[in-house]
Amino acid sequence: ELRTPLNCIIPLITTAVESMSIPEEIRMKLLQPCLSSSKLLQNLVNDILDYYQIKNKKIRLQMVKFRVRDKLEEIYQLFEIQANMKGVNIHLEVDENAAEFAFSEPNRLSQILNNLISNAIKFTPQSGHVFIRSRRGIRSDSIWFEVRDNGNGIPPNFIQNLFSDIIGRGNTNFSNPDIRTNPTGMGIGMSISNHLVKLLGGTGIRVESEVGKGSCFSFEIPVTMSGNSFDNVFSSGDQLKNTLLSLEALDADPVSYTHLTLPTIYSV
Secondary structure: OOOOOOOOHHHHHHHHHHHHOOOHHHHHHHHHEEEEHHHHHHHHHHHHHHHHHOOOOOEEEEEEEHHHHHHHHHHHHHHHHHHHHHEEEEEEEEOOOOOOEEEEEHHHHHHHHHHEEEHHHOOOOOEEEEEEEEOOOOOOOOOEEEEEEOOOOOOOOHHOOOOOOOOOOOOOOOOOOOOOOOOOOOOOOHHHHHHHHHHOOOOOEEEEEEEOOEEEEEEEOOOOOOOOHHHHOOOOOOOOOOOOEEEOOOOOOOOOOOOOOOOOOOOO
């Protein structure tokens, strides 16, 4: 019910913004800010709903086989325009030695990367660079994802609370007044992304940052279900039925755990 009005409003405003029958000044000065605000509200609603699904152990994952490069290129294209509008250079680097396919939840993977890339662009000044990278993970059956920027960087005393459930509140004016920061904050999206990485079988998001030089957010998730079973599952002509996994593996305090092993349920 929270999403329904926005699902109606956003397409209508999008159509109006793209309509050549409406004067450009009205589209750019009135309708475009309205569209951006509506999308921001939609993201906030989605974050809140995801947060409470995680807290109540009700989040569900739709596990499918997908081509990793295709998913990364889709995400890259989504942010290319946004980065260009701000004057930020965005790059995609995919290691050919990494697994070509993954059996995971592509929508949740997109959600994690979207949050990290969005923040990287937000906190990177004009003419800066944002890199989206994937490579073979430390384990042979995993992929390592990385989002790196040469933006503001994050002070050490802020990193320790970066994935807190109560982070955000619009206060990201870091202690160094010479650093350009964005007052809109990171919100609870970082906490949700960290939880989602764990739900996908990873150990959480790692952060490396230096104030004034930039930040790197990375995580590793498995691409197989168990050993060599990945190839066996998809040996029948890629005819895979979508599988819904109801995950009830979170502790009472989701922040306290360090690793989550997903149950394997599939049908072909």
